[in-house]
Amino acid sequence: MAQFVFEADLHGLLKLDTPIPNAPPARWQRKAKESGAPGPSPAAGLSPMKPVNRSHSFSKTPSRTPGKSGSKIQSTPTKAGGDRYIPNRSTMQMEMANFLLTKENDPAEESPTKKEQQKAWAVNLNGFDIEEAKILRLTGKPQNAPEGYQNNLKVLYSQKVTPGSSRKNGRYIPSMPDRILDAPEIRNDYYLNLIDWSSQNFLAVALDNSVYLWNHASGEIIQLLQMEHPDDYVSSVSWIKEGNYLAVGTSNAEVQLWDIQHQKRLRNMTSHSSRVGSLSWNSYILSSGARTGHIHHHDVRVAEHHVATLAGHTQEVCGLKWSLDGRYLASGGNDNLVNIWPCTQGDSGHFAPLQTFTQHQGAVKAVAWCPWQSNVLATGGGTSDRHIRIWNVCSGTCLSIVDAHSQVCSILWSTNYKEFISGHGFAQNQLVIWKYPTMAKVTELRGHTARVLNLTMSPDGATVASAAADETLRLWRCFELDPIKKKEKEKANSAKSSIIHQGIR
Amino acid sequence: MAKQLGRDQQGITLRGSADIVAEFFSYGINSILYQRGIYPPETFTRVQKYGLTLLVTTDSELKNYLNNVVEQMKEWMYKCIVQRLVVVISSIENNEVLERWQFDIECDKTAKDESAPREKSQKAIQDEIRSVIRQITATVTFLPLLETACAFDLLIYTDKDLAVPEKWEESGPQFIANSEEVRLRSFTTTIHKVNSMVAYK
Numbered sequence: 001m002a003q004f005v006f007e008a009d010l011h012g013l014l015k016l017d018t019p020i021p022n023a024p025p026a027r028w029q030r031k032a033k034e035s036g037a038p039g040p041s042p043a044a045g046l047s048p049m050k051p052v053n054r055s056h057s058f059s060k061t062p063s064r065t066p067g068k069s070g071s072k073i074q075s076t077p078t079k080a081g082g083d084r085y086i087p088n089r090s091t092m093q094m095e096m097a098n099f100l101l102t103k104e105n106d107p108a109e110e111s112p113t114k115k116e117q118q119k120a121w122a123v124n125l126n127g128f129d130i131e132e133a134k135i136l137r138l139t140g141k142p143q144n145a146p147e148g149y150q151n152n153l154k155v156l157y158s159q160k161v162t163p164g165s166s167r168k169n170g171r172y173i174p175s176m177p178d179r180i181l182d183a184p185e186i187r188n189d190y191y192l193n194l195i196d197w198s199s200q201n202f203l204a205v206a207l208d209n210s211v212y213l214w215n216h217a218s219g220e221i222i223q224l225l226q227m228e229h230p231d232d233y234v235s236s237v238s239w240i241k242e243g244n245y246l247a248v249g250t251s252n253a254e255v256q257l258w259d260i261q262h263q264k265r266l267r268n269m270t271s272h273s274s275r276v277g278s279l280s281w282n283s284y285i286l287s288s289g290a291r292t293g294h295i296h297h298h299d300v301r302v303a304e305h306h307v308a309t310l311a312g313h314t315q316e317v318c319g320l321k322w323s324l325d326g327r328y329l330a331s332g333g334n335d336n337l338v339n340i341w342p343c344t345q346g347d348s349g350h351f352a353p354l355q356t357f358t359q360h361q362g363a364v365k366a367v368a369w370c371p372w373q374s375n376v377l378a379t380g381g382g383t384s385d386r387h388i389r390i391w392n393v394c395s396g397t398c399l400s401i402v403d404a405h406s407q408v409c410s411i412l413w414s415t416n417y418k419e420f421i422s423g424h425g426f427a428q429n430q431l432v433i434w435k436y437p438t439m440a441k442v443t444e445l446r447g448h449t450a451r452v453l454n455l456t457m458s459p460d461g462a463t464v465a466s467a468a469a470d471e472t473l474r475l476w477r478c479f480e481l482d483p484i485k486k487k488e489k490e491k492a493n494s495a496k497s498s499i500i501h502q503g504i505r
Numbered sequence: 506m507a508k509q510l511g512r513d514q515q516g517i518t519l520r521g522s523a524d525i526v527a528e529f530f531s532y533g534i535n536s537i538l539y540q541r542g543i544y545p546p547e548t549f550t551r552v553q554k555y556g557l558t559l560l561v562t563t564d565s566e567l568k569n570y571l572n573n574v575v576e577q578m579k580e581w582m583y584k585c586i587v588q589r590l591v592v593v594i595s596s597i598e599n600n601e602v603l604e605r606w607q608f609d610i611e612c613d614k615t616a617k618d619e620s621a622p623r624e625k626s627q628k629a630i631q632d633e634i635r636s637v638i639r640q641i642t643a644t645v646t647f648l649p650l651l652e653t654a655c656a657f658d659l660l661i662y663t664d665k666d667l668a669v670p671e672k673w674e675e676s677g678p679q680f681i682a683n684s685e686e687v688r689l690r691s692f693t694t695t696i697h698k699v700n701s702m703v704a705y706k
Contacts (some may be wrong), residue, residue, distance in 0.1 A: 094600060096677050127548045134589055136669060137573060137676040272634050314636075336557070336639060359551065359558040361540075383646045485585065 096232065115231035166343065171417075171482075173433070173443050178463065181383070183207060183215065188469040190382065190425075190453065191277050191318040192335065193236040197456045200243035202260070203465060205473065206234035211248060216458065224263060225256075238279035238286075245300075247286050249276030255288050257300060271296050271306040278320035280329070282343070287329060289317025295331055295341075310351045312339040319367035319379070328354070328393060330377050331363025338379050340393045355396045359387040366422065368411040370436075370490045380408025380422055388422060388434075402439045404432065410455035412464060414479040421478065423466055425451030431466055433478060445476050512647045516622025517630075522696035523582040529591060529634050529692075529699070530608065531575045534659070535561045536638055537592055537606055540619055540645050543655050575657050577670070580612035581663060582697060585612040593679045596653045602681050603651060604705045611698040623695040633692030640689045647687075648705055682706055 012389040013344055019079060185208040186194060194206040203214040209227040211234055214220075227233065227250065236249035245266070248256040257267040262314065274291035281287075285307075286298045293313035298305040312331065319332030329341040338354040346352055362385030370376035376399070380388045388408060392401040407425035414420065419442055421433045429448040448503070450469035457464055467473050510518035527657075532554055539549050539560040544567070549560040562568060594605040660676055669675065681704050689701040 096675070098677070134665050134667060134669075135676050135678055136661050136663060136673045137658060138570070138673055314632075317701060336642070358553070361558075361560075384642050 008017075008312070030249060044439070061282075066323060095367050173350070173445075173478050174476075175443075177445075177446065177447055178477045179475040181473040181475070183467060183471050183473050186453070186467060186469070186471055187233060188450070188453070190451075191316050192408075193238070193278050193318075193365075193454055194234070195454045195473070196237050196239050196246075197458055197465060198239040198243035198246075199241065199261075199459045201459055202239075202243070203238045203456070203473075204239065204246055205467065206237050206248070209233050211237060211246070211258075222263070224258060224289070225265070234255075235275045235277050236279045237287075238281060238287075241280050241283070247279050247281070247288075249279050249288055251275040253290065255279070255286065255298060257286075269298050269300075270304045271298070278317050278331075280320045280322045282326045282329070283321040287320060287322065289313075289331060289333075291316045291318060291322045293333060293335070295320065295329075296328065308345070308351060310339075310341055312353050312356070313337060316363075318363060318365040321367045321369060323369045323375075323377075324371055325374065329370075330367045330369065330379075330393070332360075332367045332379060334363040336362060336381070336385070337359045338362065338364050338367070338377075338391075340377070355391075355393055357389075357391060357396075357398075359389065359398065360387070362407075366408045366411040368413055368420065370420075371413050371415050372418065378411045378413070380404065380411050380418060383407045383425070390437075390439075400437065400439050402434070406430075407451065409452055412455050412457050414457075416461055416481050418481045419479075421455065421464055423452035423455045429468060429470075431455070431464070431476065431478075445478065447474055448472070509681070515648065517625050517694050517701060518622045519696055520583060521622075522694040523579050525630060525634075525694050526610065526697045526699060527575050527579040527584055529576060529637075530570060532559050532561065533608075533638060534592060534620060535559065536641050538543050538562065538567075538657065539657075540642055541594060541648070541651060543594065543651075543657055544566070555638065557635055557638060559638065573672075577673075578661065581661070581667075582610065583614065585614050586664040587612075587661060588664070588669055589660075591660040592663070593658045593660060594651065594655050595679075597656050598653060600685070602679050603655065604703065605679065605681055605684070606703050607701070609700040609702075610699070625695045630692065631693055633690070636689045637699075638640060639694055641701075644687070644689075644703060648703070650694050661678075680704075 001243075005212050013450065049227065077405065116248040183205060186205075192206075194447035195203065197203050197216075198258060199451055201216045203216060204224070205212050205214065209230065209232060211224045213224050213349050215222075224246070225248065229252070233251045234248055235251050236247075238247045238249075239245070241249070244260055246258045246260060248258060250256065251284045253270060253272040253274055253276060254264055255269040255272070257269070258264070259266050272288065272290040272292070272294065276290050278289035279286060282300050286300055288294055289295045293311070293315055295310040295312070295317055296306055297308035297310070298309045310331070313335055315334035317331050317333045319330070319338075321330050323330070324330070327343055329343070331339045331341065333339075338355075340355040341346045341351055341353055357379070360379065360381040362382030364379050364381055366378070366380030366388070368378045370378065373396045375392055377391045377393050378388060386404050386406055386408065388402050388404050388411065391398055404422060404424060406428065406464070408422055409425060410423040412421050413436075419435050421431055423431050428444070429451050430445060431445040431452065432441060433443050448466065448468040448470055452466050452468045454467045455464055457479075462477060464476050464478055465473055466476065535549070536559060538544050539562075544562060544564065546560075548562055548564050550563050551558050552561055553559075564570075570614060578587060578590065587610055589610060590608045593602055594604040594606075595602045658679075660679065684702045684704040684706060686702055689699060689703065691700040693699070
């Protein structure tokens with residue numbers, strides 16, 4: 001039988017499927033060693049036919065390559081990813097790797113003209129010869145914010161309608177508007193001030209190139225004016241305190257004064273060089289703010305109407321309001337500044353702002369003076385800012401700040417309830433009523449389907465009208481006084497006047 | 506007695522110009538990080554600069570990183586070998602570049618340390634810088650929302666033969682394919698001119 005042994009030996013030598021003696025250990029063997037199981041010694045050449053000595057069950061399948069039988073039942077390594085190479089994408093620099101790998105592929109020899117062409121292209125695209133530039137970055141992976149931080153803006157813009165608070169807010173505010181009026185062709189421009197409500201209960205609305213008056217009491221509509229040139233439009237409207245004259249600012253830089261009773265234009269005052277987006281009255285002085293950033297004071301009684309120029313803004317003046325006592329003028333512009341101007345010139349002969357507030361990060365169109373606290377001003381910022389700030393204009397301090405989460409277009413104070421209302425844009429196009437000074441949200445009025453552009457208040461202070469880009473005007477009865485309280489107020493008012501009458505004998 | 510020049514009237518030297526531009530980059534990058542929401546807004550505080558209220562980060566690690574880059578920029582600008590600063594905003598998950606802020610720097614190479622200071626008032630430069638920063642703030646109105654969590658990176662384009670300092674490495678340009686581009690305002694100190702633009706998907 002010796003010849004069979006010899007033959008078996010020969011076959012064994014020729015088969016080449018026995019483990020190579022003194023070879024480096026196979027990868028799986030290395031891993032097995034790591035995980036603690038005893039692996040086959042690499043120099044096990046003496047006993048190639050012996051099955052691998054393992055601590056766990058053997059493979060029962062007959063295998064032609066006994067050295068490799070163990071690999072099928074190898075335990076998974078304890079270290080996660082220790083066997084499989086799972087790349088960590090965020091720490092890899094694919095761009096650089098690709099760049100380094102492929103830059104060698106470019107053919108070295110090129111015709112000179114082609115090279116010139118490439119160079120020209122490179123200069124064109126990059127602004128300079130990129131061959132001459134090196135791009136460097138600080139080592140380490142790019143900086144990023146701590147885990148779990150969700151981009152704030154995404155949260156802001158995907159805000160869903162929050163359910164109403166369970167706490168009763170103390171009075172009933174109807175969530176639906178009292179009336180909805182059609183406002184076709186209203187210009188969807190954040191920087192204009194297109195509605196105003198007079199003390200005689202007329203609501204003036206500027207629709208592109210015409211101005212309409214709506215009588216709240218009777219519901220009658222009158223078209224007051226239409227611009228001569230079709231390309232011009234009305235950019236602002238403002239009633240005088242008495243309610244018999246209406247100031248109209250236009251896109252061709254005119255400030256017109258109209259008599260309502262006779263429906264005639266009294267004056268056409270030109271002094272600006274660009275559209276007049278904001279107007280405000282202080283008895284006989286009309287202030288107008290223009291796209292250039294200049295504010296002009298007009299004395300409407302005299303022929304030389306342009307009596308003063310205030311230069312404090314470098315971009316369009318969109319918010320302009322005189323304080324109720326006529327001492328200060330607050331102006332807000334597209335340059336994110338709020339300026340407080342005195343009513344009289346300084347020693348130098350021209351006007352300089354008493355205060356300048358730079359804290360807003362967006363255009364300031366919402367400007368409103370508090371009626372019951374002197375020197376208190378509320379301002380609201382545009383899309384980039386979204387905050388409402390309350391200021392004391394004498395000391396220049398910001399008394400309160402609240403994040404409204406949306407572009408603020410207008411703010412109105414209400415004496416009836418010591419609250420203020422603000423109009424907003426994307427995403428909910430709502431009006432929010434805030435309690436002052438706690439800055440708590442009283443309620444939100446929804447309904448507009450596009451951003452709110454302007455707010456104005458009725459002479460009795462009970463109704464707020466909002467004009468929006470959805471071409472509607474909604475009248476909200478949100479500050480209505482209790483009938484009992486109303487009677488008390490009227491009594492107090494009448495009692496006061498009778499005392500005066502008694503005094504004058 | 507020679508009249509002392511007020512601070513506003515002192516001319517612009519090469520060093521002064523590099524300082525001004527580096528300072529602008531520091532505040533500009535902070536504004537971009539705040540406005541684009543890369544870092545939580547609570548980690549920013551308000552400071553007064555250029556007659557504006559600007560937001561800067563209080564995160565110490567980030568401050569360190571920015572300081573390193575800005576200091577290095579200052580040195581290179583003084584030697585007039587830096588051409589561009591790029592802020593790359595990319596998504597963390599797939600490293601896709603979403604936004605790219607590019608600030609090109611044109612340096613007047615004839616200005617040397619010894620040459621006389623140039624005439625330009627600090628106020629004029631401040632006004633120009635103010636406009637650019639305000640524009641950066643206003644870009645939030647048209648830039649698309651950054652849906653995913655993002656990381657930012659700063660790339661500097663320098664002259665080819667510059668020795669790469671320690672801690673810095675070479676990188677690719679990280680362009681955005683098919684991007685929309687918006688050019689912003691530029692400002693100049695008469696020695697350095699900075700053009701800004703933003704590219705987004």
